[in-house]
Amino acid sequence: MLFNGRASIALCTLAQLLLTEVQAIPVVPKPDIDQSPAEKRQVRPVQPITIIDPATRIPVDPVTRIPVDPITFEPVTRIPITLQTIGTFETVGTIGTVGTIGVTRPTFATLSVPSAEYTTPIQYTTPIQYTTPIQYTTPNQYTTPNQYTTPPYGYTTPGYTQPTTTRTTTTSSTSTKTSATPSYTPIVGANNTCYNRLKIDILERTDPDQFNMLVLAWAKIQNTPDSDIFGHYQLSGIHGAPYITWQMGPGSYDTSRGYCTHGSNIFTTWHRPYLLALEQSLFHTAIQIASTFTGAAQTQYLAAAGRVRLPYWDWSDPTTQSYLPPITMVSTVTVTQPGIGGNPVSAVISNPLWAYNFQSPSSTAPLAPFNNRQSTRRYPDANWLDRSNLASASMQSGFTGRVTQTYNAFLSSTYNTFSNNVEGIHDAIHGAVSGGGQMGYISVSAFDPIFWLHHCNVDRLMAMFQTYKPNLWIAPAPGVGTFARPSWLGLTDDTNSELYPFRRADGSWWRSTHTTPVSTIWSSKYGYPEVPCSYQTRPASDLQNFAISQINRLYAGNRPSIPATNRDWNVRLLIDQSEIAGGYDIYVYGGTRPSDPYSDPYGKGYVGSLSSMSTGSADAYKQSRIRFVDVSLNAYLKEYGYYGSDTYKITEYITRNLYYTIIANGRPCYFQDLRTAKIAVYSRDVYDNGKSDSLPYYSSSQYYYTNVTERTPGGIKYVDEILYPIKVDGTREIPWAEQNYTRIET
Incomplete structure (x- = not known):
């Protein structure tokens, strides 16, 4: 009835x-x-x-x-x-x-973020003379990330006193804003021609030279000092801990959280310049390494370095079915690197896509609850040994529901709903990959290299949705608090909200408006196989039709061959995220469930889940x-x-x-x-x-x-x-x- x-x-x-x-x-x-x-x-x-x-x-x-x-x-x-x-x-x-x-409001002075009155980024030497890999012949003219301006004005070294994270008291020191302008490097991505970001396993198989340079570059930025603002430590720390400024001057900051806009309508757009920051570092580092080869090898690897882009992990792909990429599950990898005299030599190195090894105990001191862990892990055992195979199995158990949820996200009638739907899938993946490792914590998840492959796929889905529904965009909604914006200021997030701490070439803050239309990714010198660089000069309708065909090919499953109306069934899980402290998951099981869901939550019968990642402490409440x-x-x-x-x-x-x-x-x-x-x-x-x-x-x-x-x-x-x-x-x-x-x- x-x-x-x-x-x-x-x-x-x-x-x-x-x-x-x-x-x-x-x-x-x-x-x-x-x-x-x-x-x-x-x-x-x-x-x-x-x-x-x-x-x-x-x-x-x-x-x-x-x-x-x-x-x-x-x-x-x-x-x-x-x-x-x-x-x-x-x-x-x-x-x-x-x-x-949520959490008792910390004591802060009036919010004072650095003024937008910045001069052009004269501190940053951009290799503008590098137009194509072959024409780039003078590596000495390139300024490596380590040689960017020394730690920016207002920067606090890692290993500072950790802020209190109790239920009743959260304190933060405040600094007096000055008129001085911090040094900064604009986030512009690569600076040559547009190349597609590729699925990680396809990149490894089809372009081994680019993959080689990617691995060498990532290994190098993981081994830079913590003070290197374009090293793995500081780039990962933007997301959450160690709760320090990144290329922002003195001001009043909420040191109980990072810059990330989790739970906001600008969740997807904030991560776009964040990914570009890492891609920019990888690209320039790869160019620097390739320049130290000699002879024909230099030409070969400079060309490959020019193609270096951040790869993605498609956790809804019907071929790989949510399994972790094999390259992310092995501790070592064989590479070709410059040897004595610049000649190419084969070497086995620690795999930068498997784990990140911290520099020292002082590096991990602010990274609760992993203060005494010197490397990232997935499903670690009691001896902190990695068990990525369990993470892979957990991911695969949710594949059938995940691919449907991914497809349904494209049917969203508003951009905000699409963003929420994708973030919901994204949250569950953090939980499934973590197993007690860093990926389950907002504060430290970005230190695990797979975080970046995961979020690159979120950005890819965003680009595909922008292509499919170009007229839908962010609608204003209540904002979320971040490191640069205390949560009780009555925030509203919209397309003009500043995406702290990222700056553009003219010194202005990145905003969501800079990420639309979808063609803006080509301006940042990257595309995706479904939104390829090769479509830059073609009509928008051609790109839209192509992207739609790829969405159907990848995620539609067994579509009817004739017009039909079907009924789509869902269970909605809902909660005020501040009601439970720490991290938690609500699981749905169908037909049966694991005999012990507390030790094997992704076992038999798992259908899907709502995940709420911990901010770093089991006692901390979210907004x-x-x-x-x-x-x-x-x-x-x-x-x-x-x-x-x-x-x-x-x-x-x-x-x-x-x-x-x-x-x-x-x-x-x-x-x-x-x-x-x-x-x-x-x-x-x-x-x-x-x-x-x-x-x-x-x-x-x-x-x-x-x-x-x-x-x-x-x-x-x-x-x-x-x-x-x-x-x-x-x-x-x-x-x-x-x-x-x-x-x-x-």
């Missing part, structure tokens, strides 16, 4: 809540699979609401006058979270009360913000023979066979202990004409199936719980300002 409309809540007349007439499928109350009966805890009884505060017009308890939740009728407080270990309970503590949002991810159920339903069945059979099946688990900082956590974590199952009609030069589109709004989730811990009972979710402080937020047109169906 189908009903239009959605349940609504009028705060001033709570007693008149509309009852949505839904004929739910009879189900047996579903037990919390994460607890045995002996461990079951009681949920507090519902508090009745009898009055509305005349001053605030908010429902309050008639005795305590404490505001109450309009759906659950419980006091608006943040529920203490109890985490469980095997056989014992460990109480972590109470997560604040009303008015405490209050609704985050969600849509996990595709299509592949799961096909595997069990239900995809395409009638709605009743599907909803009856997933009611009985979908399972959910929360793991917070390596321990179990439970939905009934959380106020904002929600689960919702919905479907949408998708029309596909089957043509290679067009993509499907949603031909209906969402159908939410409250009967599937209403008896599941964390499941929604009313559709407004997912469309207008409640944050930890009791206010509501519409995530990404979605078009909330929906229907409830049984």
Whole structure:
């Protein structure tokens, strides 16, 4: 039976809540699979609401006058979270009360970022005479990254006193802004002709000379001193720890976080100049190394160095199916490098794509919680030995759902929604690759070399979406706090927001507006196989048709050969990211689940997950913000023979066979202990004409199936719980300002 409309809540007349007439499928109350009966805890009884505060017009308890939740009728407080270990309970503590949002605000002076009154970058020697690799013959005229201006004005050396990261106090020193201009190097990428960034395994196989120069260059920048602003240490540190300025002058900074704009509508655009910064360093370093060859080898390797671009790891490619690239899983690699007299010699070196080795204990001192780890690892064992094979297996287990989610991201009706959908996939990959290593922490993930291959693919998807839907772009949305922007300033992020700390050739800040249209990547001298440099002079419609055909070829799966309408099934996982401290994941399992999901969360039955990366400490809370991810159920339903069945059979099946688990900082956590974590199952009609030069589109709004989730811990009972979710402080937020047109169906 189908009903239009959605349940609504009028705060001033709570007693008149509309009852949505839904004929739910009879189900047996579903037990919390994460607890045995002996461990079951009681949920507090519902508090009745009898009055509305005349001053605030908010429902309050008639005795305590404490505001109450309009759906659950419980006091608006943040529920203490109890985490469980095997056989014992460990109480972590109470997560604040009303008015405490995220982390206690650090004490800062008025934000004062460096003035935009910068002169042209005369400090930077750009090898403008280098037009093609063959014409570049005088290496002495090139200024290597190590020879850029000495550590910039206002720079604090690594190994400074680590800022406090407790729940109750986060302090930061502030410096007095001066009128002096810091030295800086503009982020412009390579400075020759446009070359495509390639998939890492294809690059290794088809252009071994370029791959050789890439490896040599990356190895060199990993071995530069920590003070080298274009070395691996400082470039990686821009993202998070060690929370120091990068080419910015004195000012007041939030030293509890890095520059990265996680959870923002400018997440994808901020990473574009960030990737360019590394690519710029790799390119110039490769040129410098190639110049030390002699004779014919110099010509050969200068040409290869001129092609050096940052490669990507396509974790949704149907051929490699999310497995880690083999080159990222071996500790050594054979290269050809200049020997005595510049003659090429073969050598085995530490593989810079496998791990990064820190220079000294002082390098890792500010990198909590890895202060005493001198190298990056994936799935490390007790002896800190790398187990990238487990990371690869975890990634592959989520491939079928991931490729569908990637395809569906291109069907987004707004750029903000696309950015959120891609970031959701991106977050889960960080979790799957980490296994207790650096990739699971916002503060230190960029030190793992695979971070850059991962984010290069995010940039590639962004370029493909820009090509497919050139008229969609960033809409203003609430901003997120970063190192350069304290979060309580009432921030709004839009296309003109400064992408600190990156500057352009004229000294101005990079902004998202500089990353649109898609042709701007060609101006930065790179393209992708789906947005190739060779299309620079061709009509935009040719590029669009080509990109669409590539999206279909890579991610569409078995498309219908004739026009058809299908139903796309998803489960939405949603939470205010500030409700749980540290890092956590909400997992969805279908049909079955691992016997021990806490030690093997990506095992049998894994369908997808919502991941919230730790900022660096299990005690640190993130800025209050609704985050969600849509996990595709299509592949799961096909595997069990239900995809395409009638709605009743599907909803009856997933009611009985979908399972959910929360793991917070390596321990179990439970939905009934959380106020904002929600689960919702919905479907949408998708029309596909089957043509290679067009993509499907949603031909209906969402159908939410409250009967599937209403008896599941964390499941929604009313559709407004997912469309207008409640944050930890009791206010509501519409995530990404979605078009909330929906229907409830049984």
